[in-house]
Amino acid sequence: MNKLDSNSTAFVSHYKHLPISERMILAVERQTSLFGKDGARVAAILKDAGTRNGAAIQHYYGDKDSLIDAAFVYRAQAFNDWAGNFRATLADIDVQLNHLILGMLGAWSYILKQTVPYCYHAGFLQKLHWFSVDSQTARNMTGEMKAFYTDVAIFLKEELGETEMRDRIELGSLQVISAVASKERELRDRLSQTPGTAAERGLEIERYAIELSESVAANLLRERYRPFANDPTELLREADQRSGDAQWVIERIS
Amino acid sequence: MASKRTAHLFPELALKERLLISAERDIALHSLPGSRIQRVVKDAGSANISAIRYHYGDMARLQDAVFFYRYKAINRYADIISQRWSAEVGEHMRLQHYVFAIFAPRCLIIYHTLPAAYYCACAEQLEILKPDRINSQDRYPWFAPLRNAFAGLYSLLSKQLGGDAALERLQLVAPLTAGMLTQRERKLREAFERDELNRADAAAELSRFASGVAESLSASLLREHYEPVDTDFSSVFSDLIAISPEWFLEQT
Numbered sequence: 001m002n003k004l005d006s007n008s009t010a011f012v013s014h015y016k017h018l019p020i021s022e023r024m025i026l027a028v029e030r031q032t033s034l035f036g037k038d039g040a041r042v043a044a045i046l047k048d049a050g051t052r053n054g055a056a057i058q059h060y061y062g063d064k065d066s067l068i069d070a071a072f073v074y075r076a077q078a079f080n081d082w083a084g085n086f087r088a089t090l091a092d093i094d095v096q097l098n099h100l101i102l103g104m105l106g107a108w109s110y111i112l113k114q115t116v117p118y119c120y121h122a123g124f125l126q127k128l129h130w131f132s133v134d135s136q137t138a139r140n141m142t143g144e145m146k147a148f149y150t151d152v153a154i155f156l157k158e159e160l161g162e163t164e165m166r167d168r169i170e171l172g173s174l175q176v177i178s179a180v181a182s183k184e185r186e187l188r189d190r191l192s193q194t195p196g197t198a199a200e201r202g203l204e205i206e207r208y209a210i211e212l213s214e215s216v217a218a219n220l221l222r223e224r225y226r227p228f229a230n231d232p233t234e235l236l237r238e239a240d241q242r243s244g245d246a247q248w249v250i251e252r253i254s
Numbered sequence: 255m256a257s258k259r260t261a262h263l264f265p266e267l268a269l270k271e272r273l274l275i276s277a278e279r280d281i282a283l284h285s286l287p288g289s290r291i292q293r294v295v296k297d298a299g300s301a302n303i304s305a306i307r308y309h310y311g312d313m314a315r316l317q318d319a320v321f322f323y324r325y326k327a328i329n330r331y332a333d334i335i336s337q338r339w340s341a342e343v344g345e346h347m348r349l350q351h352y353v354f355a356i357f358a359p360r361c362l363i364i365y366h367t368l369p370a371a372y373y374c375a376c377a378e379q380l381e382i383l384k385p386d387r388i389n390s391q392d393r394y395p396w397f398a399p400l401r402n403a404f405a406g407l408y409s410l411l412s413k414q415l416g417g418d419a420a421l422e423r424l425q426l427v428a429p430l431t432a433g434m435l436t437q438r439e440r441k442l443r444e445a446f447e448r449d450e451l452n453r454a455d456a457a458a459e460l461s462r463f464a465s466g467v468a469e470s471l472s473a474s475l476l477r478e479h480y481e482p483v484d485t486d487f488s489s490v491f492s493d494l495i496a497i498s499p500e501w502f503l504e505q506t
Contacts, residue, residue: 035284218480223482227478
């Protein structure tokens with residue numbers, strides 16, 4: 001475990017200017033990402049949130065499960081705003097499967113750019129088996145993100161037929177979530193030691209998102225795969241620019 | 255999820271061996287720094303934490319024993335697979351064959367450890383599935399059969415793509431394999447605990463997974479150079495599943 005993961009001091013002080021309700025969301029992300037849903041102890045969440053008030057979770061969110069739901073809601077808006085802006089940049093080009101996947105991965109890279117190295121969101125999603133699209137809860141994909149996911153499914157169904165589409169999406173989404181979680185972890189390891197400049201970090205993350213989109217598209221399409229016809233970096237940057245700073249949403253009960 | 259204690263699942267095993275299974279489970283569920291001696295001992299069905307000292311000396315030695323407990327069996331499976339490939343496929347080895355030789359042994363371990371399938375999760379916590387550690391001379395080295403499969407994969411990939419591109423794509427795909435195995439393992443284990451899945455279903459699901467992964471990860475690595483193979487991976491897998499693993503326990 002790296003220093004950032006084994007010791008929460010840097011994490012707590014990085015977010016200490018935020019209100020307590022928001023710090024609790026960030027803390028539950030961190031704890032779940034590191035120890036899983038059952039391993040995330042309330043005491044540790046409170047510690048990461050920098051509070052000693054044992055009733056804080058109950059006061060703001062009711063219980064741990066609702067806090068986890070709130071953590072999904074917290075990022076969903078930013079994901080969807082970015083994905084919507086990215087969709088707008090696709091209007092005049094010939095859209096490939098790679099672009100649809102980049103619609104989801106680009107949103108992740110946008111959020112990662114703003115939070116790295118204090119980023120635990122992908123690990124949080126991985127530990128909670130996100131990407132199961134069947135269940136109807138707050139933990140599901142919504143809005144533009146879901147639209148991109150649906151587009152990927154439609155595209156594959158037309159290319160490969162229904163059964164094959166389901167099999168491949170299952171493996172593909174397993175690849176996506178494992179990949180982003182392990183990249184996020186690697187960035188925490190490395191950038192907490194040598195942060196570099198924001199531009200360098202951005203470049204690395206963009207490049208990774210594009211490469212991974214290619215990799216996932218190849219995973220899904222196999223012999224029918226085609227690389228990006230044009231470099232999509234400009235599309236990512238345009239969507240970043242339109243989105244500006246991420247808007248987080250805090251939905252608390254009191 | 256509350257699942258049965260190791261002591262109840264394996265009453266026929268000696269405490270020394272149950273301690274390994276319990277430690278594996280505790281590391282899998284609570285991560286390495288989060289694992290607790292008291293919980294391990296209680297799960298193994300003893301009241302006395304000196305059981306660990308008596309059988310293993312200390313927690314670090316116990317972790318090493320956990321690592322070797324299943325590792326020999328994995329390498330034996332990998333060895334059987336590569337022998338089979340050299341007999342059946344010979345010079346026409348494709349990337350899919352290597353990926354299968356690396357993935358299938360872990361899938362077989364998942365099958366044979368149900369209902370206490372915690373190996374992949376534990377290995378992920380100990381970071382021993384990470385292929386970038388393949389050459390490092392550290393505590394948990396990769397052994398010959400698995401290492402050969404990985405080396406074969408890499409040299410084939412370099413031949414097809416050139417060294418730089420091969421390395422780059424491998425770095426994109428390799429780190430996520432541990433996560434894929436862990437997720438699949440957990441899904442099967444939890445379905446098994448809820449009685450939604452029997453052994454035959456688990457075997458079918460793992461066979462589908464191992465063959466699917468062989469194709470899909472090869473496609474991710476090769477991309478425009480990818481071509482499917484006509485090897486029937488699922489029949490190889492069902493032959494392998496009939497072979498029971500032998501767990502390794504150091505004699506004192």
